[in-house]
Amino acid sequence: MTILHRLAPLFASAMLLGAxxxxxxxxxxxxxxxxxxxxxxxxxxxxxxxxxxxxxxxWAAIRAEGxxxxxxxxxxxxxPEALSGAAFPASFAAxxxxxxxxxxxxxxxxxxxxxxxxxxxxxxxxxxxxxxxPLPAPWSGYALNHANVKTAYLHYAQRVADxxxxxxxxxxxEANELREKAPALWAQYVDLHCTTYHALKAARPSLTVTxxxxxxxxxxxYSSQYDLGEQQAALADLAPCTDQAVFSVHPFISGLLADxxxxxxxxxxxxRLPSAMQPKPRAISESSYPAQVWSLPVNGTTLTWNGSPAKxxxxxxxxxxxxxxxxxxxVVWFSVRDxxxxxxxxxxxxxxxxxxxxxxxxxxxGVAREGLTPWREAMARPVRPW
Numbered sequence: 001m002t003i004l005h006r007l008a009p010l011f012a013s014a015m016l017l018g019a020x021x022x023x024x025x026x027x028x029x030x031x032x033x034x035x036x037x038x039x040x041x042x043x044x045x046x047x048x049x050x051x052x053x054x055x056x057x058x059w060a061a062i063r064a065e066g067x068x069x070x071x072x073x074x075x076x077x078x079x080p081e082a083l084s085g086a087a088f089p090a091s092f093a094a095x096x097x098x099x100x101x102x103x104x105x106x107x108x109x110x111x112x113x114x115x116x117x118x119x120x121x122x123x124x125x126x127x128x129x130x131x132x133x134p135l136p137a138p139w140s141g142y143a144l145n146h147a148n149v150k151t152a153y154l155h156y157a158q159r160v161a162d163x164x165x166x167x168x169x170x171x172x173x174e175a176n177e178l179r180e181k182a183p184a185l186w187a188q189y190v191d192l193h194c195t196t197y198h199a200l201k202a203a204r205p206s207l208t209v210t211x212x213x214x215x216x217x218x219x220x221x222y223s224s225q226y227d228l229g230e231q232q233a234a235l236a237d238l239a240p241c242t243d244q245a246v247f248s249v250h251p252f253i254s255g256l257l258a259d260x261x262x263x264x265x266x267x268x269x270x271x272r273l274p275s276a277m278q279p280k281p282r283a284i285s286e287s288s289y290p291a292q293v294w295s296l297p298v299n300g301t302t303l304t305w306n307g308s309p310a311k312x313x314x315x316x317x318x319x320x321x322x323x324x325x326x327x328x329x330x331v332v333w334f335s336v337r338d339x340x341x342x343x344x345x346x347x348x349x350x351x352x353x354x355x356x357x358x359x360x361x362x363x364x365x366g367v368a369r370e371g372l373t374p375w376r377e378a379m380a381r382p383v384r385p386w
Contacts, residue, residue: 037381039323040107040330042066044286045099048364049341059102061336061362065375067383068107070285070332071099071164074117074173076126079139083152088159089128096163103164107386109330110166111173111212111285114144114153114192119177121185122149144188145195154196161200161207167386168330170285171196172211172238174248179234180217180226186234194241211238212246212285218272222254232274239276244329249287249319253355258290258307261315266322284323284331289315291338291369292358296351307358313370316361320378329386333375338364 043062047054062069078088087093116123117132122144124132134140142149153171161169172193179186193211200209213235217226251265252258262268270282290307297303316333323331338360339353347353358364361372 034381035324037324037378037383039283039320039328039378040066040068040383040386041320041333041375041379042068042070042106042109042330043333043336044070044072045102046072046335046339047342048335048337048339048360050346054341057366058336063102063106065336065361065372065379066106067379068109068167068330068332069103070109070111070334071103071166072111072173072286072334073160074111074113074123075131076124076133077112077114077153077156078126079135079149079152079156082156082159083148085155089126091128092126093163096160100164107168107330108164108166109168109170109285109332110160110164111170112157112160113171113173114149114196115172115175115178115189118181119174120181144185145191150192150195153192154199157196157200158203161204166207168208168210168244168283169200170210170212170246171200173285174214175211175238176213176217176231176234179230183230186237190237190241193238197241208243210242210244210246210283210285212248213238215247215249215269216251216254218269219251219254222251222256224255228272232272236274236276239274239280242280244283245270245273245277245280246283246285249284250289250356251315252290252305252307257303258305258311261289261311261318263318265318266326270326281329282326283329284319286332286334287319288334288356288359289371290355290358291360291363291371294354294358296354305355309370312359312361313374316371317374320374333361335360337362337366340364 043066045058045062047058078092081088114123122135122142125135127133157171175189178189197209200207216223217231218228220226220228251261289312290305291309291312292307293305295302295304319331335356338358340357343349343353343357361369361375363369
């Protein structure tokens with residue numbers, strides 16, 4: 001959003017006052033001020049291609065269209081360096097410094113994870129040349145709550161926080177997936193998470209520390225692999241160790257596909273929180289909805305997601321209305337622009353990335369989609385301060 005676009009309501013009000021003489025004389029009264037926006041809105045810096053130009057465009061867009069940046073770091077953990085206190089791999093340290101500089105002037109949500117991308121074990125290794133590399137011994141044999149894992153992960157969280165200066169530090173991403181995929185590891189994870197949470201809060205009491213929950217897991221009517229009671233028990237385990245109830249909302253990765261989206265989705269989601277989580281402030285740490293059609297083979301059949309710009313716009317409108325109603329602290333849209341080029345050039349045209357490829361509020365050519373209209377309308381309103 002350009003500066004002129006943001007100032008347009010102010011210019012319009014000034015012109016109206018001038019036309020009326022500004023002194024209450026016979027003209028129409030100015031319109032009431034727009035309602036305060038409850039949520040900071042923003043994006044992750046996920047680029048649409050693996051080029052400097054794409055990274056620069058992405059950062060310019062997310063600074064223009066949002067007031068919070070999600071620094072989403074899920075490419076492995078430099079476990080040995082975090083444990084020993086040695087310098088982080090040079091490429092990782094440089095990336096952290098670059099991200100901090102580019103996010104200057106925005107609220108910052110940092111997301112890190114001790115779990116791997118599959119959400120079924122310990123996060124893989126980050127080295128100077130490789131992301132998500134296989135874990136070496138002894139890390140490959142450690143329990144999630146092994147003493148060395150606990151120490152290393154706390155140090156990692158502290159050092160990333162020092163590097164990126166977050167307003168919110170999220171120390172787990174979609175953690176409830178572990179409860180379904182590897183239930184035997186759940187108690188270990190809760191121990192690791194809560195130990196890290198309490199240590200961070202003791203050292204930095206003013207820092208908001210959270211963990212995110214995958215929202216579709218609370219809808220077994222659309223995702224039969226999940227048990228609602230088990231998921232609610234998982235959230236109850238996490239409730240004492242998070243400052244907010246935070247959700248990752250990608251409803252199309254369920255039986256809903258991109259065919260429909262219930263208008264009551266968010267009311268239902270929050271009604272299913274266990275009592276210990278109900279009083280927590282709410283937020284959306286990542287969200288998306290497809291604006292194009294694609295198909296994938298799943299369990300011997302081919303499923304088609306009938307995404308469209310109109311459906312995406314409706315989802316954005318519903319999401320932002322729910323954010324206002326439930327006073328969410330922030331809402332993050334994951335990918336600002338379709339990443340067709342990145343998908344081909346760097347991701348190997350893989351099936352997992354295909355599901356998110358066409359979820360940008362800008363299409364692959366950088367043209368704004370319909371869904372950006374309600375987003376910009378919300379951004380034009382003053383936001384409740386933190």
